[in-house]
Amino acid sequence: MSDDIPTRILIDSSNVISKKLTQIFNDCLKNNTFPESLKLAEVIPLFKKNDNTKKSNYRPISILPSLSKVFERIIHKQISSYMNNKFSKKLSGFRKHHNTQTSMVKMIDDWKKNLDKGNKVGALIMDLSKAFDTLNHELIIAKLDAYGFCTDTLSFILNYLNTRFQRTKINKSFSSWLKILCGVPQGSILGPLLFNIFINDIFYFISENSELSNYADDNTLYTCNKDIDIIKD
Numbered sequence: 001m002s003d004d005i006p007t008r009i010l011i012d013s014s015n016v017i018s019k020k021l022t023q024i025f026n027d028c029l030k031n032n033t034f035p036e037s038l039k040l041a042e043v044i045p046l047f048k049k050n051d052n053t054k055k056s057n058y059r060p061i062s063i064l065p066s067l068s069k070v071f072e073r074i075i076h077k078q079i080s081s082y083m084n085n086k087f088s089k090k091l092s093g094f095r096k097h098h099n100t101q102t103s104m105v106k107m108i109d110d111w112k113k114n115l116d117k118g119n120k121v122g123a124l125i126m127d128l129s130k131a132f133d134t135l136n137h138e139l140i141i142a143k144l145d146a147y148g149f150c151t152d153t154l155s156f157i158l159n160y161l162n163t164r165f166q167r168t169k170i171n172k173s174f175s176s177w178l179k180i181l182c183g184v185p186q187g188s189i190l191g192p193l194l195f196n197i198f199i200n201d202i203f204y205f206i207s208e209n210s211e212l213s214n215y216a217d218d219n220t221l222y223t224c225n226k227d228i229d230i231i232k233d
Helices: 007-013 014-030 066-083 100-116 137-146 151-161 188-206 228-232
Strands: 040-047 058-063 120-127 163-172 178-180 211-215 218-225
Touching: 007 014, 007 066, 066 188, 100 120, 100 211, 100 218, 120 178, 120 228, 137 151, 137 188, 188 211, 218 228
Parallel strands: 040 163
Antiparallel strands: 040 058, 120 218, 163 178, 211 218
């Protein structure tokens, strides 16, 4: 399977290649493997602002093969269907009918109601650094296992995560390939879903007196009370 096929050609020739692709994808699922050629990513540095000589002013954009996303979409539908009733209602990122607004509205409404009662509000605002890039693969598999995924699915997801490589592309120049040791694939279809599964159990560890407003890797822990010392605790 090759990465050299433009997305437009895949779409226009779908009625011709769909049968063969279905056979390939089914064979991969049967063998619990994700094609090695679809694990290769090219990272393009996208300039943001200010000094263009500082690497911190560039955002890395990972480009994956188009066929990879076709295959991932199939897996995504199956995993989402299984996990939908297991996700916390407070998990807002990368979910249908959930967005930044649903998270913000709930939090601000809670704050307004408590302020109207004369309570004070305390909030701890957290942004997890490099959250998607640092997830441990073994922990992801352990959490999938805890949610009841079968052995074949665990083997497939582990194979999907492992033996991935990326290189940097600038104009027509390329760096050497380097192996990705942790994290979910940037720019992928399955990456955000696996991140949601990884972080979902955080809500089990929030005390009864606190709330957590979540969107992806942005989390705001807050509590409301008349006593400022209780809020601090």
